[in-house]
Amino acid sequence: MSCFNEIGEGVIKGNEKLVKEKVQELIDAGTNPLAIINQGLMAGMNIVGARFKAGDMFVPEVMMAARAMSSGIALVKPLINDSDMPNAGKVLIGTVKGDLHDIGKNLVAMMVESAGFKVVNIGIDISPEKFAEAVKEHTPDIIGMSAMLTTTMMQMKEIIEHLKKEGLRDTVKIIIGGAPVTQQFANEIGADGYSVDASSAAELCKELVSTF
Ligand code: B1M
Numbered sequence: 001m002s003c004f005n006e007i008g009e010g011v012i013k014g015n016e017k018l019v020k021e022k023v024q025e026l027i028d029a030g031t032n033p034l035a036i037i038n039q040g041l042m043a044g045m046n047i048v049g050a051r052f053k054a055g056d057m058f059v060p061e062v063m064m065a066a067r068a069m070s071s072g073i074a075l076v077k078p079l080i081n082d083s084d085m086p087n088a089g090k091v092l093i094g095t096v097k098g099d100l101h102d103i104g105k106n107l108v109a110m111m112v113e114s115a116g117f118k119v120v121n122i123g124i125d126i127s128p129e130k131f132a133e134a135v136k137e138h139t140p141d142i143i144g145m146s147a148m149l150t151t152t153m154m155q156m157k158e159i160i161e162h163l164k165k166e167g168l169r170d171t172v173k174i175i176i177g178g179a180p181v182t183q184q185f186a187n188e189i190g191a192d193g194y195s196v197d198a199s200s201a202a203e204l205c206k207e208l209v210s211t212f
Contacts, residue, residue, distance in 0.1 A: 004039040011044030014064025033079040045114040049199035066110035088116040089209040093144035094126035096155035101148035115202040128162030157189040
């Protein structure tokens with residue numbers, strides 16, 4: 001098995017120790033750092049995304065895989081100019097006001113980051129005003145909103161309305177998700193997309209940036 005494949009397997013198995021060891025081996029051998037990311041780390045994470053979507057992998061395993069991938073990225077990153085890092089775009093993500101659930105949102109953040117996006121995770125209980133401030137500060141390409149309660153999902157509409165009021169709505173694409181949320185709801189409130197899980201969210205982000 002090539003070292004790239006071993007890194008990919010290490011990511012899939014969430015084996016942080018193996019990933020670090022193999023990434024270091026390739027770095028010491030003078031391998032192109034971007035090749036380590038693309039052919040090793042990301043290749044593994046792409047398989048994780050597909051298996052998670054198919055129901056063959058579960059949340060704890062995906063989180064371990066994402067952690068293993070991040071540990072590899074941390075070794076490679078100092079060797080790459082920021083401008084050369086794979087950068088698919090910037091995604092700002094948060095859980096809406098009144099809602100404290102963050103496990104799913106953090107998983108989405110990890111998968112989106114693993115797909116090459118820079119992610120700004122602004123946390124939980126985020127009001128429309130805080131979303132707007134964060135958009136001004138970070139100028140993301142995409143905003144991701146998460147809600148897990150039927151009582152908080154309407155906040156998504158409030159946030160979109162507030163962004164319109166502030167003249168920010170057309171500067172970003174907006175995606176939403178969370179257990180009570182549906183595609184129909186996304187259409188109703190004027191979001192640009194909905195996804196059912198973390199790997200579809202990463203796919204959706206890729207799709208949306210390609211339409212800019
Ligand atoms: Co709460 N909770 N909870 N809870 N909780 C639910 C959501 C609930 C369905 C449980 C139930 O009654 N069966 C219910 C909501 C009912 C409803 O509104 N229809 C509920 C309730 C009622 C409450 C409280 C009101 C309970 C109370 O205090 N009486 C309270 C509310 C607190 C608040 O937010 N203000 C509350 C509190 C909590 C805890 C703090 C104890 C804890 C949260 C801990 C944390 O997140 N740090 C908690 C938990 C853990 C759950 C359950 C059990 C699990 C949620 C979870 O993490 N799932 C949940 C029941 C359930 O879902 N089985 C429940 C795993 C996670 C990976 O999946 O979050 O669905 P999920 O995320 C998925 C997708 O939804 C999607 O991708 C993720 C990964 O694949 N996704 C996105 C999510 N965000 C996305 C964003 C995207 C795209 C996709 O784009 C941006």
